[in-house]
Amino acid sequence: MRRPRAPSPVPLADLIGGLMDPILRRKAGMTSGLVTAWSEIAGPRLQDMTRPEKLVWPARRPDADAFEPATLVVACEAAAALRLQHQTSELIARVNAFFGFAAVERIKIVQKAVRQARPNRRPKLRELGPGDYSRIDDMVARIEDPKLRDALRAFAETTIRRNDG
Structure with a gap:
């Protein structure tokens, strides 16, 4: 079956x-x-x-067949x-x-208007306090390459600004 x-x-x-x-x-x-x-x-x-x-x-007109x-x-x-x-x-x-x-x-x-306004989907960023900056400095302190250290510092700042902690 x-x-x-x-x-x-x-x-x-x-x-x-x-x-x-x-x-x-x-x-x-x-x-x-x-x-x-x-x-x-x-x-x-x-x-x-x-x-x-x-x-x-x-x-439709009655006389028109086409x-x-x-x-x-x-x-x-x-x-x-x-x-x-x-x-x-x-x-x-x-x-x-x-x-x-x-x-x-x-x-x-x-x-007429065709395009629709796109909503702003960017996350709201909060301000960093002095404790946040010192925490970031501790995170990147052991990085020797200055370009990598700066990039990681900027990444950490943005991540902490997006998240509430």
Whole structure:
């Protein structure tokens, strides 16, 4: 008799994509795939300064039988707007290659802040007292090489400043 197999692990990105795709499709008319692949689509010069906002599909007209491509709304930092404007045809080609068909016909540029402020993650350093300096001098007193001694002294000062003791 065979044991039942345990389910194989699923990458978290696949799970989140499955959850987010219906929301993005409803709210922005696109999938999470475009958002996650944006850095590759936009390229190194635009990836940090632009972000796809939504796909605006034209309203279906009863007399039109043909498919009409969408307009991709791209949020862009003011500093990169001119560059994005010059590269729109290339960007449209890359987005269409990503989708596998001519899904986008135009790009609408919306200037807004794209970069998020990064939090300051540097540890707070405390001031060293006279007892700390004498403790550090005792630690490095037997080191003969002056460059090594100075480097170890600086390392010890920083370590003690980061830690509370």
